Amino acid sequence: MQPSEAIGRCVGMASQCSGPTAGSGRGTGEQETRAAASAGASPPARLLPLLALACGSSVATVYFAQPLLVTLGERFALSPGLLDAIVTVTQLGYAVGLLTLVPLGDLLDHRQLITGQLALLTLALLAAGLAPGVVALLGALAMVGLLAVVAQTMVAAAADLTPPARRGRAVGTVTGGIVTGILLARAAAGLLADLAGWRAVYLTAAGVTAVLALLLRRFLPANTTPAARVREVSYGRLVVSTVTLFARHPLLRIRGALALLVFAAFSTLWSGMAQPLSGSPWSLSHTAIGAFGLAGAAGAVAAGVAGRWNDRGLAQRTTGVGLALLALSWLPIALTGHSLWALAIGAVLLDFAVQAVHVTNQTLIHAVRPDAGSRIIGGYMVFYSTGSSLGALGSSLAYATAGWPAVTALGMAFSLAALLLWAATRRA
Template identity: 40%
Template sequence: MTTTIAPAATAKLTRLTVLVFALTAGSSAACNYYLQPLLQQVADDLGISTVAASLLVSAAQIGYLSGLALLVPLGDFLNRRRMVPALLATSVAALLVSAVAPTFPILLIAVFATGITASAAQVVVPWASALADPERRGEIVGTVMSGLLLGILLSRVLSGAIAQLGGWRAVLLVAAGIQLVMAVSVYLLAPNTAPTAPKERYSQVLASIPALIRNHAVLRHRMMFGFIGMACFSAVWTGLAFLLAGAHSSPYHYPEFVIGLFGFAGVAGALGAPVVGRLADRGYLRMVTTLMWVVLLASWGLLAWGGHQVVVLIVALVVFDFGIQGIHLSNQSAIYVLAPEARSRLTTAYMVTYFLGGVTGSVSAGVAYQAGGWNPVCEMGLAATVLGAALWAVFSRHAGARSGHRREPGGPLHS
């Protein structure tokens, strides 16, 4: 019996397919974050310092970077219906090793491997973009991104609840089970589509990424904004784990389950992603990007205040995550129109820079929190946001001056 492989342009994107993609993106991205609210517990269990524990977040992100740079480009010339389940199955193995790791070095290596396989999330996003009708592409990508972002945020809730009952190792065992279910689901339910660049060699695909960066100013700018946004995101959620656990004279001393519940505060940002996508589809991407930078700037004062007031902290996290995820989705909406045949490679260029920001943010937050607590983390994030907003203002004004009011990909209304 011959398996039919349809071109991406003709394969039907059903609601079930979108749901599978969203869940796969969420479960894969979550693997990088299950341990984040449990850093203090891991540090106590393995006898390591706060700074060493924060390296687990960095190891996952560096692994993710490696997967983005070396594996995600394969999505343009391999069968994604086979590639994604293979990555998910490998993720299961890495999570199982992490769960039984007897020492910190072994755990660090296994977490790095898990980060590599978590790049399956970024194979799914351009896959969904390729299958979507042009007039709904922003909305579909926004929906899949909502799944990815919910996975990141709800991973903290799930890990806190499980860790309260069975410790941090039990969290990783449950995560392995989820990834196994998603591997089977993608293979059985996702469309079997043909690659977009089947005749290119792997070396040619990798070599084409720097050319895409050179040829598209919009891509370069959005990579820069992604770096800043993810650095802020990672800094806040890394520092938050220590703040809520009571480190460095913090007024909070919550158990793991309660720390995990703070992940719900960021769900509003993830749920707002399709709205940003729909506005992008209607030509308001420039306006949305500006608004998201304003929201992010406003969130830092609330976050600093929230270091002493839990209600304010919850509100601050809602506002902060909405701004961060809005910027992220506006970046992706802008780059995916640049070269439709190379969406996986565009994803690699953008997301490698994005998670370099994440590594920078998590390491900086660990050092800043150990040196002075929550306030230095907020001050560092505010400075980065001011820089990002200023750069966006310059870029947006120059793009408008070059293109007038034409509605072009990457122009003033779509930049």
């Protein structure tokens, strides 16, 4: 049996847990979606918001642990080094999933793959919420990170189900869910932990994920693999081809590099913000710090705007405006020690800019090879993950060295580097 067949069979078995079996009558939702896709029309209006919600919920699970680190350290008697391991294993699992699971979107049926991964993510979240010890917790969180990449498979599915003339808008809607999920994850986790303990965070997420799997089982159309000929390719060759695609197409490398720098700036702010806010003069609680994600989430409107601009052929203008705003956002952010309003304004500008560039990137790269959309988005998100890790590490070192001014300078440097890269390569 080929590896792809084995993986497909496992995902197929898991997906049976998330909805009715084939031939049992899935209701009008799936029929409408399938008819719309086959006719070249946009999918039903309720599907894209549902995919956005599922994307945000899935990717949020990667970030739940961040506001819980102190509590987890006390519960499991962890040293500071092992506290870092809680975040690291989740991110490592996510990186592995980008390279090994997301390419399956070009090989397997989207509905089977998405609902199957959501069912498995539900089990991983249950395992994390019920973990009796640190080894079980780390193992469960590694699986959470691995399976949370289903969000990227859903982005590719949204692009595949939408005609080119409206694809930017569709990608914008779904991507807006992802970035909003990242920002709200910390606030939601802090609030739930304060109300019912840290285990409630993962157990509640498991319940939400299971419900979303059932809904997507109903409304996603079956047999939406982008190209039938891809099914003949072995799983190993499919994964290797992700690297080949980026080596062959300069646009993929340029947009990947922009993603690395943009999300390095994004992570520099959101990974380092807790330290100045928890210290003098603000001394905010974990819940209050997490609530700043609500301010950043206001920038989610950029996703829809960027999608519409892309559909009008204004991708380069959208990128340039977004990167300029990203650089300017660090001016009010630098005033964090004097004004929380300045930080909130800077966070809105930064997240508006990040979403605009991110949506534009994904719309452009998917158009390079629509039949390889999942592999391309998976490879692109490796740059995203690398940038996020670089920003988190750099923010920690900068704050330890010279405080918040150094963090602001680092974020500005990443932002200006992205703007210069765009200016140097926009004609290419």
